Every structure is written in structure tokens, then in C-alpha cells.
Amino acid sequence: MSCFEVIDPRFGGFVMGNAPVKRIATGFDWVEGPVWFGDAGCLLFSDIPNNRILRWTPDGVTTFRAPSNYSNGHTRDREGRLISCEHGLRRVTRTELDGSVTVIADGYGGARLNSPNDVVVARDGSIWFTDPHYGIMTDYEGFKGEQELHCNVYRVDPAGGIEAVITDMACPNGLAFSPDETLLYVADTGRMFHPDPQHIRVFEMVRGRPHGGRVFHTISPGCADGMRVDTEGNLWSSARDGVHCIAPDGTLLGKVLVPEVVSNLCFGGRAKHQLFITATTSVYSVVLNRNGMQRP
Template sequence: MSEDALYDIRDDRFRGLIVGNARLEELYSGCRWAEGPVWFSDLNCLLWSDIPNERMMRWVPDGCVSVFRSPSNYVNGNTRDRQGRLISCEHGGRRVTRTEFDGRITVLADSYRGKRLNSPNDVVVKSDGSIWFTDPTYGIMSDYEGHKAEPEQETRNVYRIDAPTGEIEAVVTDFIQPNGLAFSPDEKQLYIADSGSSNHEVPRHIRVFDVVDGKKLTNSRYFCSIDSGVPDGFRFDVSGNLWTSAADGVHCFAPDGTLLGKIKVPQTVSNIAFGGVKKNRLFITATQSLYSIYTTTNGAQYP
């Protein structure tokens, strides 16, 4: 595939982030809606979710793909905590869970102020061990990605789970449908996507907040909009560039919000994760498939 066919370069800075002769590799196909990729460097594998098929998948560099967990309780977003344990958002259980090293599953959050969560969607872990997650209603809107139900929460919130106490607090309550989220590499800001629903005017933007005392969010402001589809999952590289999912591929934004360019993907992209030995391989979940492409930058993620 030629550079013009694979990349949409909007700013010359993007040329310094891409490998001109790289291929977009389809690593697996057969999902119904692929989501939640997370790289395990110590195990040299990638896990991701296939939500409607209620399973989690595992890919290893020799090309072997296997089922990691089935049934998965309609897991969507995944990440790892500072100890390397898997943290997952379950649509089916309407909860956030942790998979212990012995395989046991610990429930971290399933309610707020006595009412069930909507359907936790995406999750990140800060260096202090606190867990931050979004809670839109996508997983209870139908039986396709969870169990249809009426929401008990009055709003679609972003929550923080305190590491020492396990207490849950809503840190943002004014989103239409909060979706992907990620901390800046220095953790001074938290970026959150708002992707709307069929019942509302659909936003296509990512907002950014200042993180105060590691616990609160202030100074909400617009960061960028997506011109194709809506933003879903996204990640940062070590230089602070934001790589986000979109309907036509992966969009890359500079720290100042400038669209640098796009990687064209033939299916709607849901989420991404940097991985590989040097964290310079971008893994892309897109509708039915898992893709990857090498870059010249490295993902800002731990572990």
C-alpha cells in the first residue's frame, strides 16, 4: 500500500511519527465489535474484547489467536494497574473488575450512592493507583452488547476509585456519553471523549481537564473534534501526541490540538493501544478485526 493510500498527512510533523513503508496488518478477523486492546509486555501478548460475542481474545507475535475468556460478561475497555493486573469494564455486570494473578475476579465498583452503574466503558489507572472510568449507557441500551435495562444513575458520569480506600466519587457529571479517556504523559491533564447517542445531538469532541491534587478535575475545555464518526478509545505517545479512533481510521493530534494526520483503516476504529517490545507498534481494534502498524514513536503507557 502506498503512503498516499495509507496515510492522510495534514501537517509535516506527522511524517516524523510514521514509517513510510509500513504496512497496515490485519492480525485477526471474526469479531462482531472488537474493543479494549491492552498490551502485556511481560507475557508478550495483546488482549482485546469482542463485546457482542461475549469473549476476550489473545494475540501473540507468532500470529496465534486464542480465546482468553468466555463468557466475558460483555467486557469492553481494559487496562492494567501498576501491579500488572487486568482491569476491565463489564457491560454485563455493570461493573469494573480486577483479574487477580490467580485468576480470581475482584469487583472494584458496581454502584454509586446506592444505585447501579450504567455500563462502564473505558478505564485508566493513574500512577498513584487510582482507577478512573467512564460510565455511559451503551451497554444497557439493547441486548447486543449487554443486557437491556433502564439507567439508575441520573447522569452519565466519569468516576474515580481511590486506591487506599476503594471509595468511588463522580469527578465529572455533565457528559452526554463519556467514552474513551487517557492521562497526558505527565498526568497533569485527563482527556475524555464525548460520543453521544442516537437520543441526543451527537458530540464529536474530546475535552481536557486539569488534574488537581490527583483527585479532582477542573478547567474543562475543548481539545479537538473528530471529522469522521465520533471519538472512542485513544492513547498518547511519549511526546504528548494523542492518537484516537475514528470512523475512517486513527487520527493523530498534536498537544496543541492540531490534526497532524490519519492512518486510514478500512473498518470503523473503536480503540487503540501501543505495544510490542519497544511500544512502537500501534494495535487497532476496528469493527470485526484487529490490525497493527509500526510507528516511529513510542506509547506513553505503563506497565
């Protein structure tokens, strides 16, 4: 069975027949938040229900942090520090180079955040994160609790000020900037609880703030969760059947097929040409003829 589904001929040049999808780790409950540390030669990812962050290298999997406060999504900032979304304490944190943890955001307008989900860092050093309510709905991925805020997208400026920049989504989830940061893509997985949203919206960045928010693409089957972009501006999104590659004009180009529901993904490896995929109980990897926008 092929690891790929080519829908547009362009996608045929993005994948290689002699570079199949490989399962590199398994035995987890719900994996999320992959982030590549090229300077350490490792991938970090969350096993949310088991309250731990794990470290993968070609030699195997070890524990990076446990307990992890039920961490979900991760990224790196401009200085290479780990930025994490924690369901358990309803906050976004930064792990300093000495290992200490700094709280970036844990509330807005006097109310507690819901359960920060995914996070990106812009070139100006601002931290952008989504805050759906998944982590407080049950005790499975955190602690069941009261929802005090609408599910928003927030921006934290380098000085620490927090602002709700997108407030009209049902359940904002994965997010990613275009390579030139003129566009911001945000997935809405509200269909899990509402009759409608299951799409990716795209916002135009005007003076550092998102405007518009038209529907860019609708994932099928399933919903978009985590997303990343490559250097050519193609969007790689999670889906029920794998990873979908979407052109900058919204055209579905093809799929990397994965036998489990995909939650998130990131680029990494020697040339940022390796796609790491978290999917239900396992982590997968595939080498592409594309390069990601992640830091080395």
C-alpha cells in the first residue's frame, strides 16, 4: 500500500517513493505537540493523558519531564527556548536555558485561561497561542473545570502584555504563520461540539494584527488540528487519515497517509526535510523533498 496519495501532480515532487512513512515510537495514549531540537538532535512531544513530555532520538524514547502539567503543544522561541501549552495549570510557559520555568500567560482580564493548546512565536518575539476548552472538559487531558473565557487566540508581546486577537472562533486549535508572516492560519475544530466549524481560516496580518479570517480550506475526513508550513508556503495539516498538503491558494495537493488519527506535526532532521507526525498512540516520520520553516 502506498504511503502517499497524489491529488495534484505537484505533490509528486514533494514525496519520494523510496522514503516511506515509518513508525518510530509507539505505546502512548494520545500524543501531541512535536517540536524539533536540531542542536540537541532530538524531538520532544507530549503524551497528554500520561502527564509527560517525552524525548525521541534514534536511540529510543526517554522522559524529558514528568509530570508535565498535562502539556499539549510546544514550539521554540527566537532564543531556542521551549514554549509549552499546559492544560493542567491552564497556562503557557517558557523553559529557560537553565531548566527553570517562567509563566508567560495564565489568565486574561482577571479570568483563568481555558486550556492553551498550540503555540507559535513570530519574528518580533511575540507568542501566539490558541485557548480552546478541551483540557477542562474532562479529567482525561487535565482537570475538569469551569470555563471562564471564550475560546480565543491570544498574542503575548515581548514585554509580557496579553491581547485577545481572534475572538470569533468556536474552538481555535492549530495555528501557523506563512513564511513571510503576512498570513496567519488557524484551525477551528468546533465541529466536535457545534454543527459547523471544521475548517482552516486565514487572516491577513496588518500592522502585526490579524484581519479578515476567510475560510481557507476544509479538511476531510476529520478536522485540522496541528499545522506547519514549508519554505514555499504550502500548509501541512493534520487530518483523520494522515497529513494533508495544501497549496497557498487552498488547493489540496496530496496526502501523507498514516494508519492512526493525526494530531500534530513538525519539520526537523538534518535539513528540516523530515516530517515528524504525532498520531493517537504513535509517532511517525517521513523524509520529504520539502523543507520546513522550523528553527534548526
